[in-house]
Amino acid sequence: MSSRSLKAPFQYEKIPLDNVTVDNKKKAKNMGATLKRVWDYLAVEKFKLSLVILAVFVSSGLALLGPFLVGMAIDNFIVTQETSGLGMLLIALIIVYLFHSLAIFLQNFWMIGIAQNTVYTLRKDLFKQFHRLPISFFDKRQHGELMSRLTNDIDNVNNTLNTSVIQIFSSVLTLVGTIAVMLYLSPILTVVTMSVIPAMFFSMKWITKRTGPLYKLQQKNLGEVNGYVEEIVSGQHVVKTYSQEAKVIRQFEERNNELKKTGFWALTIAGFIPKIMNMLNFLSFGLIALIGGILVIVTDQQLVTVGIIVIFTEYARQFTRPLNELSNQFNLLLSAIAGAERVFSIMDETQEEMDESEAIDISGTKGNVKFDNVSFGYENTPILKEISFEARTGDTVAFVGHTGAGKTTIINLISRFYNYDSGKITLDGVDLKNIKRSSLRKHMAFVLQDAFLFHGTIRDNIRYGRLEASDIEVEHAAKDANAHDFIIGLPDGYDTILDQDGSGISQGQKQLLTIARALLAEPSILILDEATSNIDTITELKIQDALERLMEGRTSFVIAHRLNTIQDADTIIMLEHGEIIEKGSHDELINLKGHYYDLYKGQLK
Numbered sequence: 001m002s003s004r005s006l007k008a009p010f011q012y013e014k015i016p017l018d019n020v021t022v023d024n025k026k027k028a029k030n031m032g033a034t035l036k037r038v039w040d041y042l043a044v045e046k047f048k049l050s051l052v053i054l055a056v057f058v059s060s061g062l063a064l065l066g067p068f069l070v071g072m073a074i075d076n077f078i079v080t081q082e083t084s085g086l087g088m089l090l091i092a093l094i095i096v097y098l099f100h101s102l103a104i105f106l107q108n109f110w111m112i113g114i115a116q117n118t119v120y121t122l123r124k125d126l127f128k129q130f131h132r133l134p135i136s137f138f139d140k141r142q143h144g145e146l147m148s149r150l151t152n153d154i155d156n157v158n159n160t161l162n163t164s165v166i167q168i169f170s171s172v173l174t175l176v177g178t179i180a181v182m183l184y185l186s187p188i189l190t191v192v193t194m195s196v197i198p199a200m201f202f203s204m205k206w207i208t209k210r211t212g213p214l215y216k217l218q219q220k221n222l223g224e225v226n227g228y229v230e231e232i233v234s235g236q237h238v239v240k241t242y243s244q245e246a247k248v249i250r251q252f253e254e255r256n257n258e259l260k261k262t263g264f265w266a267l268t269i270a271g272f273i274p275k276i277m278n279m280l281n282f283l284s285f286g287l288i289a290l291i292g293g294i295l296v297i298v299t300d301q302q303l304v305t306v307g308i309i310v311i312f313t314e315y316a317r318q319f320t321r322p323l324n325e326l327s328n329q330f331n332l333l334l335s336a337i338a339g340a341e342r343v344f345s346i347m348d349e350t351q352e353e354m355d356e357s358e359a360i361d362i363s364g365t366k367g368n369v370k371f372d373n374v375s376f377g378y379e380n381t382p383i384l385k386e387i388s389f390e391a392r393t394g395d396t397v398a399f400v401g402h403t404g405a406g407k408t409t410i411i412n413l414i415s416r417f418y419n420y421d422s423g424k425i426t427l428d429g430v431d432l433k434n435i436k437r438s439s440l441r442k443h444m445a446f447v448l449q450d451a452f453l454f455h456g457t458i459r460d461n462i463r464y465g466r467l468e469a470s471d472i473e474v475e476h477a478a479k480d481a482n483a484h485d486f487i488i489g490l491p492d493g494y495d496t497i498l499d500q501d502g503s504g505i506s507q508g509q510k511q512l513l514t515i516a517r518a519l520l521a522e523p524s525i526l527i528l529d530e531a532t533s534n535i536d537t538i539t540e541l542k543i544q545d546a547l548e549r550l551m552e553g554r555t556s557f558v559i560a561h562r563l564n565t566i567q568d569a570d571t572i573i574m575l576e577h578g579e580i581i582e583k584g585s586h587d588e589l590i591n592l593k594g595h596y597y598d599l600y601k602g603q604l605k
Contacts, residue, residue, distance in 0.1 A: 034340050038157070041121055045114045052114070055107035056166060060173040062100035064181055067314035069093045075307030107166055115161035123154050126343055132351040135417045136378070145227030149346055152222055153339035160336035164329040171329070178318050186304055188295065189312045192287050196280045203276045207269055208330055214266035216338035221259040223342070228255055284316045352437075353419055361439040366393045366428050367524040367555030369414060374423035376413060383409050384578045386423065389571065391555050398558040398566035400596065401575035407559045409578075411527055414557060416440055445518035447547070448529045449561075451510040458487055459494040461513055465521035473520060480549050481516035482542040483509070508539030515546045526556040530565070563600050572596065 042049065069089060077086045127150065138146075182190040232239060232248050239248055292309035369391045376384040384406050391397045399407040412418050413425060416437045425432045432440065445465065453461050462474050469477075475494065478484040486509055490496045498504065505513075518526065528547065544565075560566040567586040574582035574589070574596045582589055582596050589596035 031337055034337050034344060037344055038118075038340055041118045042114065042161075044121070045117060048110050048114050052107050052110045052166065053169070055103045055110070056170050056173060059100055059103035059107060060170055060177055062096050062103065063174060063318065064177045064315075066093065066096050066100065067311050067318070068181065069096065070314070071305075071307035071311035073307075074310055075305050107170075111166050112162055115158055115165075118161060119154050119158040122157065122343065123150060126150055126154070126346060129347050129349070129351070133349055134352040135412070137349060143227070143230050145223045145230075146346070147230065148223040148226040149342050152226070153219060153342045156219070156339035157336045157343070160332050164332050164336070167329045168333070174318055178315050182312065182315055185308050185311060189288055189292055189304065189308070192291050193284055193312060193316050195287065196284050199280055200277070204273070204330075207272055208334070211266050211270045212334040214262055214269070215335035216341075218259065218262040218266055219335070219338045219342060221255070221262055225252075225255050225259050228252060281317060285313055288312050288316055355436045356433055359434055359436045360430075361436055362427075362430070362443065365443050365524045367443075368392055368426075368428050369525070369555060369557075370424075370426045371410075372424045372426070374413065374420045374425055376409060376418065376420045378418070382578060384413075384420075387578075387580060388423075389573055389580070389583065391557065391571070393555060394553050395570040396551060396556040396558060396566075396568070397571045397573065398560045398569040399573050399575060400560045400563060400566070400599065404577075405575035406578040407575060408529075410575075411529075411557060411559065414525070415444060415527070443524040444527060445521045445523035445525075446527045446529075447511070447514050447518050447550070448527075451507070451514045453498050453510055453513060455498065457492075457495050457497055458490075458513065461498060462516045462520055465517040465519070469520050474516075477516045477520040478513075480519050481512050481546040483512035483516050483546075486512070506539070508543065511543055512539075512546060515543065515550055519546075519550055524554060526551060526554045528556060528558045530559060530561040563596075563603055574599075 069092060073086065073089050073093075076082065077089070130146070179190070179194075182193060228251070232252070239245060288309065292304050292312065295304040296306060296309070371387050371389050374384060374387045375382070387406075387410065389397065399410060401407055409418070413420050414432075416432055416435075419433065427435060427440070454464065459471065459474055462477060463469050465477075466473075471494075475484060478487055478494075486505070487494055487496070490505075496504070528551075558566055558569065560569075560572075566572060569586065571583065572586060572589055573580055574594075576595070582592065582594050584592070590600065
């Protein structure tokens with residue numbers, strides 16, 4: 001084993017807590033709002049919460065009654081050597097502890113149900129929010145980091161609700177009840193017991209000031225690690241193709257090391273809590289025994305009895321235990337709040353623009369699309385400038401141009417993934433903004449360059465285009481897409497299970513399945529993003545044949561990378577820097593001998 005591997009576990013770089021503390025001040029402003037939002041989810045279970053609170057009251061009261069009965073037994077029976085009535089007291093003590101255990105079981109049982117229902121709703125709402133967010137949101141975020149919000153952060157909230165809520169409430173009740181009973185029994189010993197509070201307070205303040213921001217930083221680092229792992233696993237072919245294994249391992253180690261450091265210091269500093277509490281607990285025991293013994297001797301049990309000293313030693317433990325639990329649970333609560341804040345930050349993201357109040361459903365469309373001086377910008381950067389063109393029913397319009405020219409943006413505007421800033425886009429004469437997005441997209445289908453398949457059977461992947469389609473319709477669509485022959489050649493045919501990446505079939509076969517999906521959807525408008533790139537010649541011919549069948553009678557918009565695939569398009573639009581610089585058929589643009597001509601000749605060469 002190398003010296004590095006021996007030393008690594010003990011090399012923990014100090015976290016700059018001053019910087020983190022500043023972040024904690026910012027976080028503290030949102031703590032109340034975050035807790036309120038969590039409470040809004042909990043409040044749905046008010047009846048069960050009432051039962052939990054009742055059970056906590058019962059268990060806390062019985063926890064105080066037990067030591068009190070023990071003290072009575074010592075003073076009234078053991079010291080006086082009386083046996084009459086001792087049996088009844090012992091039976092009462094057994095009943096107290098049995099009901100105490102039952103109350104704890106019930107409060108935990110009910111709270112687990114409340115916690116599970118709460119995080120179920122929270123996870124459901126977050127997942128729904130994912131589907132309300134615009135495409136641009138996902139373009140800017142690591143998918144693994146978003147998955148971390150849905151899993152790790154919500155699990156953090158779940159774990160805290162299962163334990164911390166009861167513990168905090170029970171600890172507060174026990175603390176208040178213990179102080180009240182101790183004051184009743186002996187104010188002097190109560191003061192002795194509480195003399196350790198200042199030391200506890202300042203110790204906890206020092207610890208929580210550091211662990212709170214560290215827990216938040218730990219959640220942030222965990223999300224980054226998850227995001228990076230998801231990214232690298234998805235791009236494993238690229239990593240291996242360019243022999244970048246050493247680089248990605250090094251970058252992962254850097255992120256993993258940050259997570260290790262924050263986790264180490266958070267748990268190490270939080271680990272001081274039980275040590276400090278045990279030390280102060282023993283100190284409290286010693287002071288109670290010393291001063292209580294002196295009072296017994298000096299006052300001849302007039303102020304303090306042996307039974308009271310025994311009660312106080314137990315109450316001292318019950319007094320410091322809630323403080324200990326409150327400190328521990330407070331750290332867990334801070335971690336859960338950090339996770340909840342990350343969840344709510346996604347829920348507070350600006351959703352995809354709502355449909356206008358006058359937006360309508362369309363039952364059918366001819367597919368006549370018209371752009372009239374349309375301009376669009378993103379984050380104060382102009383993307384499209386006064387774009388005008390028209391696609392009639394059954395027309396094929398192809399967009400060509402260099403990367404960043406605006407081709408994809410036009411498609412996004414037609415699909416209403418974005419709203420245009422000025423001008424007008426109409427479908428059959430109706431402004432797109434007056435058509436509900438869901439209704440519009442029901443009449444559209446996409447065949448993209450990167451064929452995406454879901455985990456499931458081939459049959460289900462094709463049926464995704466129209467969920468109510470029968471098996472016969474699915475197979476008919478597959479035949480029209482030239483996919484039927486290779487499907488029936490698979491061991492399980494249409495019931496073959498595919499992974500998300502479609503492992504087990506070729507890229508061309510995946511593309512045929514997406515075409516079958518689009519055919520089954522029976523769209524009026526078709527979006528194609530060079531579906532035949534990087535595919536062998538024979539499969540390309542099958543795809544071209546399937547695409548011709550798919551495009552027949554439909555308005556089609558094609559993003560073209562290889563110009564030889566769009567020579568039959570009705571209109572070819574050449575874009576540059578968000579403006580149309582040339583427009584016409586293939587022959588017209590070739591005869592023009594402009595930018596399109598130069599691009600076409602360059603590709604031929």
